[in-house]
Amino acid sequence: MHHRFKRWRSFAGALLLLTLLVAVVAGAQSNPFPQSTLHPKGDFAQMVDKLFRTTLFWATLVFVLTEAALIFVIFKFRGKPDDAEPKQVHGNTMVEVIWTAIPALVLAMIAVPTVRTIFRTYEIPKGDGVLQVEVIGHQWWWEFRYPELGLTTANELHVPVGRTVALKMVTQDVLHSFWIPQLAAKRDIFTNRSTTLWFKAEEAGDYPGQCAEFCGLEHARMAFQVIAEAPDAFDSYVSRMQATGVRAAEPVVGSTASATPVRVAAMVQADPDTLIGAQLFMTKGCVGCHSLDATKPMGIGPNLAGIGTRRYIAAGWLEDTDANLSRWIQDPQVVKPGVMMPDLGVTEAEAQALVAYLRQH
Amino acid sequence: MATSVLDHAGAVGIHAEKTGLWAWITTVDHKKIGILYGASAFIFFLIGGLEALIIRWQLMKPDNNFVTPEFYNQLFTMHGTTMIFLAVMPLSAMFFNFFIPLLIGARDVAFPRLNAFSFWVFLFGGLFLNSSFLFNAAPNGGWFGYANLSSKQYSPGLNMDFWAMGLQILGIASLAAGVNFFVTILNMRAPGMKLIRMPMFVWMSFITQLLVLLSFPVITVALILLMFDRLFGTNFFVPAGGGDTILWQHLFWVFGHPEVYILILPAFGIISEVLPVFSRKPLFGYTAMVFSGCFIAFLGFGVWSHHMFSTGMGPIADSVFSLATMLIAIPTGVKVFNWMGTTWGGSIQMKTPMYFALGFIAMFIMGGLSGVMHSSAPADLQQTDTYFVVAHFHYVLFGGSIFALVSGAYYWWPKMFGHMLDEGLGKVHFWLMLIGFNLTFFPMHIVGLEGMPRRVYTYPAGLGFESLNRLETIGSLILGFSFLVFIFNVIKSALSKVPAPADPWNGATLEWSIPSPPQEFNFPSIPTVHGRDPFWEEKRARGGKLPEPARVSGAGIHLPDPSYWPFLAAVGVLLLFIALMHHDSKFGPAYIFAAVSVLFFSIFNWVFEPFHEG
Secondary structure (H helix, E strand, O other), rough: HHHHHHHHHHHHHHHHHHHHHEEEEEEEOOOOOOOOOOOOOOOOHHHHHHHHHHHHHHHHHHHHHHHHHHHHHHHHHHHOOOOOOOOOOOOHHHHHHHHHHHHHHHHHHHHHHHHHHHHHHHOOOOOOOOEEEEEEEEEEEEEEEEOOOOOEEEEEEEEEEEOOOEEEEEEEEOOEEEEEOOOOOOOEEEOOOOEEEEEEEEEEEEEHHHHHHHHOOOHOEEEEEEEEOOOOOOOOOHHHHHHHHHHEEEEEEEEOOOOOOEHHHHHHOHHHHHHHHHHHHHHHHHHOOOOOOOOOOOOOOOOOOOOHHEEEEOOEEEEHHHHHHHHHOOOHHHHHHOOOOOOOOOHHHHHHHHHHHHHHH | OOOOOHHHHHHHOOOOOOOOHHHHHHHHHHHHHHHHHHOOOOOOOHHHHHHHHHHHHHHOOOOOOOHHHHHHHHHHHHHHHHHHHHHHHHHOOOOOOOHHHHHHHOOOOOOOOHHHHHHHHHHHHHHHHHHHHHHHOOOOOOOOOOOOOOOOOOOOOOOHHHHHHHHHHHHHHHHHHHHHHHHHHHOOOOOOOOOOHHOOOHHHHHHHHHHHHHHHHHHHHHHHHHHHHHOOOOOOOOOHHOOOOOHHHHHHHHHHHHHHHHHHHHHHHHHHHHHHHOOOOOOOOOHHHHHHHHHHHHEEEEEEEHHHHHOOOOHHHHHHHHHHHHHHHHHHHHHHHHHHHHOOOEEEEEOHHHHHHHHHHHHHHHHHHHHHHHOOOOOOOOOOOEEHHHHHHHHHHHHEEEEEEHHHHHHHHHHHHOOOEEEEEHHHHHHHHHHHHHHHHHHHHHHOOOOOOOOOOOOOOOOOOOOHHHHHHHHHHHHHHHHHHHHHHHHHHHOOOOOOOOOOHHHHHOHHHHOOOOOOOOOOOOOOOOOOOHHHHHHHHOOOOOOOOOOOOOOOOOOOOOOOOHHHHHHHHHHHHHHHHHHHHHHHHHHHHHHHHHHHHHHHHOOOOOOOOO
């Protein structure tokens, strides 16, 4: 009797632990998870989520039944060393056929929607209404191009709500994987072939995503944002970006010695810091890799048109504050070791001027 | 060769129990080699565990900088490589070595010197890989070494050379052992032990060797191509030179998926030995267990691309690989249900090995079901490369393989070392391990679904990953501590030496019929087998418990001679790969020539080594 009590006590202890675990888990779930796969806000992600929930249902059901049976067996058939030898059973064909057939039926419940969904994932949307976007992966940042709009940007992809976006993706260097959990899912990208993914954002919002295929030193810091906005907000974003090209095309005053152009438009409204920043952008060599013109892709470093209003810098993880931007310009190898941007010997004051200049873009 | 009685006595003298370093280096005794495998693999397991604990410490809080990004990438690469090739595989090899001959009633393996060679090559391969830490050049491209990140252009250091060559060395060891056990099981069984009477551990080991023999050549070829790319400038995986990065993925996973079964099938075998003994009831559905194992192995070669759903192979390929993967759940389910059928109606004896065996079933169910969840290709497009997958394969490889290996260790410890492990400490070990394991790995399911990718050295605050990661780190400390309890148990038991009887658990198989630890020749006379549970049957026939078997002199029993040539040949293999690392130095060709000379010289002498008795 005492023995049995002890056994139940240890069982109750195990149950309590399990409950605690579930409580912790449930508590954690009330936190916001902006990169979650479980709260889909795009049609592709919703389609995947529906399938996930089907598999989760069957897996949970089988889990609960088998674990319960296991626990039952342990308590029901527990013996003592001096008990008589139990009946020697070698098998039972009927039982074995049944427990081969039932899993097969459960799998069929998963297999049918799986195959149906697989074919849907490959139905690449076509037509005039579809917004085409080219994604180019770099160690360790993302380049986005809108071929129809003639625009290039980096690490922040703006899309209109309610319009299907078709992504065509390649990498510039090693393999990456484009993953935007709330809107679509993930797709690996390669050098010698392009891969595709598509989604339609159902709700406006900022959706974080990141590279999901290990791509070297700073794989952890290769994130991006998808900004889904109302169609008119997206249109005004597009005109703003296209304007960076118009501004760049305006007549320029060159400091003829170095043949580095400084834009009139920028100079007219600029404070002294901005002017200095504009010159530093040339003399420090930033211009060698970074374009400030969204209509002119450069492809070495991220296109910086619109950097003044981006949420994050350094590929989607460092908040775009003046302090962070200044630190990044001064010490890129400390902020994100191994990144391609070299240490350019920019002083604190110079960095401030550069920040002021970049904020104009 | 004729020998006099006197010569023969001398020959027996050679086989007298010997200790000391030289005896271990020259041993060809499968039991000693088994212990060598176990001891080395356990040390590598602790190293891999330490790497895991550093990883967990780094991920305990967001934006942590406990380790540098470079060191973190080395850590997770070496953790995976170590646990798979240097811990779980050789821990299984410990049981293959020690117990396959005992379970089939043989005196040794088919090729005892090849067996010694396998061990030394494995050990040198492990040391070679880990020596990279000394040069601050530990592999850093993941245990899967995806092209083209592993190319010279994107990994210019020695890191991935260490990886490619280290795995190549380990592959030689695995292939040699695979041939050896395959032949041993086919040819060395005692009279009456038909294939369909073999203990389930032997069956699962047999299938495992088949998987090794068919899958390791694939990774060998892939690694040779990679080595040529890196050392000699070929372009097999370099897109700019017309190579293909996805070719690597196919080659790697054609090996990599069967490898998963190489890691888990021996565990299935161990569990299938432990459950009947501690339920006092034969294995339920023996034939179904054999065929489900064969079916799993067969299907295991047809599902590799489920590791590649996110590459976008097209709807037909995705569907085929999804369905084939789901199919594997059926024979796996049969195994789980048959294990439960074994315990059903039994008289369950709750000893430590049984705790771990039942823990194995409970945890493996979880890992199997999450596996079914990402067999569904579209669902996997969200799950792959996230912590959900990390959770899944730890439930399979830790909750599965490690729980089973620990169960096997507690079960067979008395036979291997002749003394019992402490039951109380064993149960403390179990509960700490079960709790620590679930605290570490269960939250990973959730944090993965909530968007945390794998192989990231850190994560920013604000994505909701903080609290679960903290919980996982706490769990990992408990898990690590549980193995300290195990080590304490081993030391305490070794000191107190509670002598183990020959048959402490009322075992069903032949190893329990001989003294603990077994004498060098295992069986004074080769037993004749009449059924599936030969020792149970013998005990029944002879009216219950048998007297302790006596230790006998073993005079006149032929055993293979000790030899140092396998050790030297293994040194030659090691030297060859070290020389290849220096192939472009001034004396590179000379180094390679010297290493090849050592290797050939050793193999030559090994082949023509004279027998001491004939």
